[in-house]
Amino acid sequence: MPTRPYLFYALTNSVCSKCLTKVEAKIIFQEGNVYLVKHCLIHGREEVLIADDIEYYKQCQEFIKPGDMPHRFNTPIKYGCPYDCGLCPDHEQHSCLTLVEVSDRCNLSCPIWVVF
Numbered sequence: 814m815p816t817r818p819y820l821f822y823a824l825t826n827s828v829c830s831k832c833l834t835k836v837e838a839k840i841i842f843q844e845g846n847v848y849l850v851k852h853c854l855i856h857g858r859e860e861v862l863i864a865d866d867i868e869y870y871k872q873c874q875e876f877i878k879p880g881d882m883p884h885r886f887n888t889p890i891k892y893g894c895p896y897d898c899g900l901c902p903d904h905e906q907h908s909c910l911t912l913v914e915v916s917d918r919c920n921l922s923c924p925i926w927v928v929f
């Protein structure tokens with residue numbers, strides 16, 4: 814029996830990079846890399862490299878703690894995550910630093926300045 818060329822790790826939610834529609838996404842391991850594989854009903858399949866070290870990616874997943882709540886929520890829950898982000902009462906991500914997700918889809922032409 815043939816096997817797939819990747820290892821399925823988890824299922825999550827993401828957005829289509831073209832229409833920003835919320836889509837299901839598989840997290841897969843393939844050839845030492847971690848990919849997010851999305852499927853939009855309009856724009857089809859999209860595969861995004863999210864890590865180039867599987868063990869480091871898994872270690873990052875082990876860091877979990879109760880979420881910090883802001884002193885004041887800025888947006889109501891109306892459409893659900895991620896459309897109400899700003900922070901809404903359903904926000905689960907820890908407040909820490911500005912989070913900029915850079916993937917292989919980034920063309921570095923946005924107006925955000927990142928200092929490393």
Ligand SMILES: [Zn+2]
Binds near residue numbers: 831832855857
């Ligand atoms: Zn789409």
